Amino acid sequence: MTGATSGIGRETAAGLAVLGATVVIVARDAARAATACDEIRRRVPDARVEALTADLASLAEVRRLAGEVQARHDRLDVLVNNAGIIAMRRRLTADGLESTFATNHLAPFLLTNLLRGLLERSAPARVVTVSSAAHKQVRTIPWDDLAQGTQDGQAQAYPLSKLLNVLFTVELAKRLAGTGVTANCLHPGFARTALGRDVTGPLGAAVRLVLRFQPGPATGARTSLYLASSPEVAEVTGGYFVRCKPAEPGPLAGDAAAAVRLWTISEELTGTKPGPE
Numbered sequence: 001m002t003g004a005t006s007g008i009g010r011e012t013a014a015g016l017a018v019l020g021a022t023v024v025i026v027a028r029d030a031a032r033a034a035t036a037c038d039e040i041r042r043r044v045p046d047a048r049v050e051a052l053t054a055d056l057a058s059l060a061e062v063r064r065l066a067g068e069v070q071a072r073h074d075r076l077d078v079l080v081n082n083a084g085i086i087a088m089r090r091r092l093t094a095d096g097l098e099s100t101f102a103t104n105h106l107a108p109f110l111l112t113n114l115l116r117g118l119l120e121r122s123a124p125a126r127v128v129t130v131s132s133a134a135h136k137q138v139r140t141i142p143w144d145d146l147a148q149g150t151q152d153g154q155a156q157a158y159p160l161s162k163l164l165n166v167l168f169t170v171e172l173a174k175r176l177a178g179t180g181v182t183a184n185c186l187h188p189g190f191a192r193t194a195l196g197r198d199v200t201g202p203l204g205a206a207v208r209l210v211l212r213f214q215p216g217p218a219t220g221a222r223t224s225l226y227l228a229s230s231p232e233v234a235e236v237t238g239g240y241f242v243r244c245k246p247a248e249p250g251p252l253a254g255d256a257a258a259a260v261r262l263w264t265i266s267e268e269l270t271g272t273k274p275g276p277e
């Protein structure tokens with residue numbers, strides 16, 4: 001479970017602990033991770049929860065994280081790709097990638113692919129990726145500029161990354177067919193969280209104003225928890241869900257060729273392209 005130190009992720013992690021899961025939370029800050037674990041244990045006294053630290057904006061850290069998960073655990077029933085940022089200032093990561101693209105898309109892509117073997121050995125298993133209805137704002141995908149994010153202005157980086165979450169899920173579900181591992185994504189509904197706390201200027205004020213009047217993060221966690229645990233969706237894969245129901249994503253999200261193209265680009269950027277047999 002990534003992004004469990006705050007907001008929707010913290011509520012999802014607590015909800016998984018209530019269900020009796022052993023919850024491994026991933027956080028970039030050890031102190032915040034410890035606080036999140038303590039809070040979950042306070043709310044769920046018999047919770048089995050542990051923390052691993054990784055900055056998901058770094059491909060090397062995602063690789064180290066995947067190694068640690070595999071070294072410590074011999075099964076993984078559910079991977080929840082929840083961590084996400086809105087970054088209004090264009091910033092490049094240590095890998096030279098635009099930070100929103102790296103954190104919101106490339107990290108879940110790489111983590112899921114590195115943990116795919118473990119998920120398959122644990123089948124039935126599930127991958128749940130937290131997207132957003134904001135993905136519907138994207139009109140065209142800037143294919144040649146995905147990694148650098150120079151073309152469309154930084155305001156497009158977040159909606160684009162959330163569209164990539166849906167396309168990733170569509171293609172992942174196809175590639176996992178027959179393995180017993182499902183892949184679904186969701187819009188959590190707008191929820192009062194820390195998202196956008198670093199966004200400055202009029203857009204930052206607008207994001208915070210909108211979120212202030214939204215339901216709390218526990219409501220936002222419902223669809224993640226549903227996809228992670230409900231028997232109703234045990235066999236469902238490749239779906240986009242809103243309020244625990246299948247929903248129609250934006251038109252660009254239904255483009256199967258785009259999903260393949262994104263997969264190929266992401267493999268190249270993460271160095272995960274399988275070699276010849």
Ligand SMILES: NC(=O)c1ccc[n+]([C@@H]2O[C@H](COP(=O)([O-])OP(=O)(O)OC[C@H]3O[C@@H](n4cnc5c(N)ncnc54)[C@H](OP(=O)(O)O)[C@@H]3O)[C@@H](O)[C@H]2O)c1
Pocket residue numbers: 002003004005006007008009026027028029032054055056057058082083084085103130131132133187188189190191192193194195196211214217220
């Ligand atoms: N809130 C909404 O209305 C809304 C609507 C649609 C979709 N979503 C999606 O819901 C998900 C959760 O967002 P939220 O609203 O709960 O926001 P949030 O309160 O800001 O939580 C985001 C989480 O992601 C973690 N994170 C960010 N960058 C990271 C990195 N580089 N490495 C590791 N962890 C990192 C944060 O860790 P730190 O504690 O270290 O910052 C935090 O735990 C996101 O994917 C977001 O796009 C939210």
